[in-house]
Amino acid sequence: MLPEKTIERLSMYRRVLQTYQDNQSEFIYSHELASLLHLTPVQVRRDIMLIGYTGTQRKGYSVRELIEKISQILDGGAQINAVVIGMGHLGKAITNYFNSKRSKIEIVAAFENDSTKINRIISGIKSYHIDNLEMLIEKNHATIAILSLSPREAQEITDRLVFAGIKGILNFTSIPLNVPEDVYLENYDMVTSMEKVAYFVKEKIKK
Amino acid sequence: MLPEKTIERLSMYRRVLQTYQDNQSEFIYSHELASLLHLTPVQVRRDIMLIGYTGTQRKGYSVRELIEKISQILDGGAQINAVVIGMGHLGKAITNYFNSKRSKIEIVAAFENDSTKINRIISGIKSYHIDNLEMLIEKNHATIAILSLSPREAQEITDRLVFAGIKGILNFTSIPLNVPEDVYLENYDMVTSMEKVAYFVKEKIKK
Numbered sequence: 001m002l003p004e005k006t007i008e009r010l011s012m013y014r015r016v017l018q019t020y021q022d023n024q025s026e027f028i029y030s031h032e033l034a035s036l037l038h039l040t041p042v043q044v045r046r047d048i049m050l051i052g053y054t055g056t057q058r059k060g061y062s063v064r065e066l067i068e069k070i071s072q073i074l075d076g077g078a079q080i081n082a083v084v085i086g087m088g089h090l091g092k093a094i095t096n097y098f099n100s101k102r103s104k105i106e107i108v109a110a111f112e113n114d115s116t117k118i119n120r121i122i123s124g125i126k127s128y129h130i131d132n133l134e135m136l137i138e139k140n141h142a143t144i145a146i147l148s149l150s151p152r153e154a155q156e157i158t159d160r161l162v163f164a165g166i167k168g169i170l171n172f173t174s175i176p177l178n179v180p181e182d183v184y185l186e187n188y189d190m191v192t193s194m195e196k197v198a199y200f201v202k203e204k205i206k207k
Numbered sequence: 208m209l210p211e212k213t214i215e216r217l218s219m220y221r222r223v224l225q226t227y228q229d230n231q232s233e234f235i236y237s238h239e240l241a242s243l244l245h246l247t248p249v250q251v252r253r254d255i256m257l258i259g260y261t262g263t264q265r266k267g268y269s270v271r272e273l274i275e276k277i278s279q280i281l282d283g284g285a286q287i288n289a290v291v292i293g294m295g296h297l298g299k300a301i302t303n304y305f306n307s308k309r310s311k312i313e314i315v316a317a318f319e320n321d322s323t324k325i326n327r328i329i330s331g332i333k334s335y336h337i338d339n340l341e342m343l344i345e346k347n348h349a350t351i352a353i354l355s356l357s358p359r360e361a362q363e364i365t366d367r368l369v370f371a372g373i374k375g376i377l378n379f380t381s382i383p384l385n386v387p388e389d390v391y392l393e394n395y396d397m398v399t400s401m402e403k404v405a406y407f408v409k410e411k412i413k414k
Binding site: 001002004007008011012015016019036037038073074075076077080082088089090092093094096097098101104105123143144146167168169170174175176182183184186188189190191192193194195196197198199200201202203204205 | 208209211214215218219222223226243244245280281282283284287295296297299300301303304305308311312330350351353374375376377381382383389390391393395396397398399400401402403404405406407408409410411412
């Protein structure tokens with residue numbers, strides 16, 4: 001298993017390489033890839049060595065081959081089905097965003113407790129009452145849940161998700177959640193990002 | 208200036224402490240705070256020492272005092288004004304989210320190029336045509352910009368923001384941006400978070 005930070009960077013490399021490829025470039029040097037992502041060339045070479053790929057000294061990495069190699073690592077295996085809990089603006093934004101990309105991850109169902117949002121197609125997927133959560137996770141073989149609901153209900157819903165067999169949670173609610181060790185939890189935290197920007201802006205203005 | 212990772216953790220400590228305080232707890236030990244956030248007690252103690260606060264061995268940290276101390280660091284100084292570029296579902300979600308909290312950061316204006324979204328109040332703030340960007344950043348003394356627009360336009364708008372005096376950018380567009388050294392850029396990347404969850408879920412299922 002690769003380290004978390006390596007997986008993060010592989011995901012970023014691939015996205016940058018895809019843009020690079022669209023611009024008809026066949027090869028890229030580690031220092032070019034590094035500079036596009038504000039990393040060091042050593043870091044880039046180490047990550048790419050970890051996935052068993054090597055470029056040539058003269059030309060660098062083949063963009064196409066490197067994208068393929070990263071895709072084998074990130075997308076390898078079967079399609080992964082995900083569910084979204086909470087179809088406010090954030091739930092809709094997430095669903096539009098992911099399902100508009102070709103990807104091995106597909107959002108297959110949404111859950112709500114607001115009756116005006118139930119049994120309707122929202123952002124291209126069917127939205128169900130939260131009571132059907134366990135049944136539909138099983139039926140759809142969903143293994144990932146995206147939480148974009150109110151923080152108040154987040155832990156209770158998380159417990160139900162884990163019990164229903166969810167193995168990975170992407171938490172947008174800004175509160176810490178408890179999950180068992182065999183469930184992977186990623187917190188995607190807007191408040192912290194914003195507070196970081198604000199702090200460094202203040203420091204920059206001071207100078 | 209404190210390190211980025213420390214600022215991130217201070218933001219998370221404060222959020223957890225606020226919930227803790229709501230539950231009427233007066234004191235918290237470093238190991239308790241650490242366990243709520245899946246960190247080590249050593250890490251927590253080091254961060255809190257860095258901001259010049261100390262608890263007592265017997266009782267731990269005073270929750271109220273620690274929140275105050277962190278708030279001095281994160282919120283100290285004047286209010287910070289921010290603008291949002293792009294009022295799709297994501298822009299609306301972000302605006303609702305931040306302006307519903309008491310915070311030193313306030314979103315004061317939104318910008319769009321979709322004529323159905325211009326000169327209207329959306330999610331509680333006025334939305335303007337993107338042509339007015341420079342003028343309104345200056346008028347509002349905005350120093351932070353939140354990018355929730357299409358990736359295609361992101362770099363061009365970023366250049367305009369920097370030129371207009373923006374000092375911090377929170378980038379939701381999933382493409383890397385170039386900014387000068389005196390501008391702080393934070394990438395908030397949904398795709399990477401989702402790909403990380405998917406990778407670790409696959410590894411967990413394999414086992």
